[in-house]
Amino acid sequence: MSQSILTVNVGSSSIKTALFHSDDGNALRRIGGASVTGLPDRPQLTVKDAAGTVTTDRALAPPAAGRDAQDAALDPLMDWLDRVTADAPLAAIGHRVVHGGPDFAEPVRVDDQVLDRLAAFVPLAPLHQPHNLAAIRAFRARVADVPHIACFDTAFHQGKPWRAKTFPLPPAYFARNIRRYGFHGLSYDYIARTLPEVAGHLPRRTVAAHLGNGASLCALLDGRSVATSMGLTALDGLPMGTRTGALDPGLVLYLIQEEGMSPDAVADLLYHHGGLKGMSGLSNDMTVLRASDDPQVVRTLDYYAYRVAQGIAALAVDLGGLDAVVFTAGIGQNDPGVRAGVARHLAWMGAELDDAANAAGGPCLHSPDSRVGLWAIATDEAGMIARHTLAQARR
Structure with missing residues (x-):
């Protein structure tokens, strides 16, 4: 039945x-x-x-x-x-x-x-x-x-090595569960399972880029998470739709101590008035941003691609190299401009984009000579939840 x-x-x-x-x-x-x-x-x-x-x-x-x-x-x-x-x-x-x-x-x-x-x-x-x-x-x-x-969203990252989990703080903080968790795990779980079907094999050293209103990166070694861009909270890492991503922690202290902002006001700034919306002064909607020729919007989009590429290059350290990059979620799947900007910043690593394939949305985005596979794959967090739920319900 x-x-x-x-x-x-x-x-x-x-x-x-x-x-x-x-x-x-x-x-x-x-x-x-x-x-x-x-x-x-x-x-x-x-x-x-x-x-x-x-x-x-x-x-x-x-x-x-x-x-x-x-x-x-x-x-x-x-x-x-x-x-x-x-x-x-x-x-x-x-x-x-x-x-x-x-x-x-x-x-x-x-x-x-x-x-x-x-x-x-x-x-x-x-x-x-x-x-x-x-x-x-x-x-x-x-x-x-x-x-x-x-x-x-955190479970997929539980197997990360200690060095990718901890902060440079006294051990007592780690014992109080103040550590790097990572998020978007349901999305990354789906990508890790789906990439071999799309690519025809499982690239050993892959960075998956979940780029939506929330954005993060995950280093996948043989399909397992070994490092992520997000940390204790979903505020860390890449700039997002309205979240700032990583900042100099001294900036937060400065805003409180010198600008007189309350912790609640700082939290509101970091969660709701940063990222694409805050930097552009316009919107966190990529369609709206692409339609604008305002110089600040253009700078914001360049900054976004730069930070994504910077994060991918950093995670290559955790992987010992880079075989593939997968773009997913709303911006990653649907915005050729971001993908092109990221690939341009990664050209020194051997990433070569096929412009026509990128404009068409992939899934294969790289040229035949590229040393790094570039892919666009639609994620399916709901499908992943359904799969896990069915398995648990049958136990």
């Missing part, structure tokens, strides 16, 4: 779900998805079918006074779920959780004790973790008769 697996990915302003069917207990096929965006004030319901075609796109009424917007958004999602699982009962729900801390190296069934442990990591992922956990609680209350599986 066919069973359904629901995946849930929650952000500060959206709840995104995808539904998969498993006919033989193993193979999964996506049959659609539903999301509510624009929370809390302008909720919008969007439903897609198996081909990704939008079948419903309508505004929802704002939540009643006193009612949590996220909980109210579950009403239309549950109505949709009841309809699409009528012939294939729900077997489990898989939830994306950004931070699993040092405790969780693989997906886990959620119970009250697990939720309590995950709540301790809220300070490490303040933009994501509270929404992730609130959604799990809400879905558990509404769908109590199936397993709920937490799948972590």
Whole structure:
């Protein structure tokens, strides 16, 4: 009998779900998805079918006074779920959780004790973790008769060597779990599994570049994470849509001590007013930035590609060289300009871009003479969550 697996990915302003069917207990096929965006004030319901075609796109009424917007958004999602699982009962729900801390190296069934442990990591992922956990609680209350599986963005990086985990601080800080974790692990897990199918083999020394509104890099040695650009939090590393990425820590002290900014004001600056949006003074939407000829926007885009290439070159140290670079996520998959800029900065390492292939979107982007393989591969975090959830539910 066919069973359904629901995946849930929650952000500060959206709840995104995808539904998969498993006919033989193993193979999964996506049959659609539903999301509510624009929370809390302008909720919008969007439903897609198996081909990704939008079948419903309508505004929802704002939540009643006193009612949590996220909980109210579950009403239309549950109505949709009841309809699409009528012939294939729900077997489990898989939830994306950004931070699993040092405790969780693989997906886990959620119970009250697990939720309590995950709540301790809220300070490490303040933009994501509270929404992730609130959604799990809400879905558990509404769908109590199936397993709920937490799948972590940090888990894929648990096997990194100590030198790639630690900060140059006294050991007592590492013992208090202040260490480099890394994120976007569900995306990198998918890329590591998919690259051999696309490239025809598994390049031994690969840097995967997850370039979206959040952005990071991962060094993959034989498909395993050995280093990442993100650290204790998802604020470190590359410049992102609105996040600054890595900064001189003395700058943070300067803003507090000399500019008189409060820690909350500094956090707001670093998380919401930096990156592409802050530097350009315009937007974090790459389509908007590409349409502008403002010199500051042009400089911002050049800086972004430079920092990505700089990060890739640094991770080549962890790999002992570089055989391939994979671009993924919204910017990585869809912006030829960023890919071209990065390749240009990596030409000294033997990276040669095929301009026509890059303009066409790949997946193969490199010229025949390139010593570094260049690829563009669409990631599928929902598919990865579904795969992990099915495996855990069958245990």
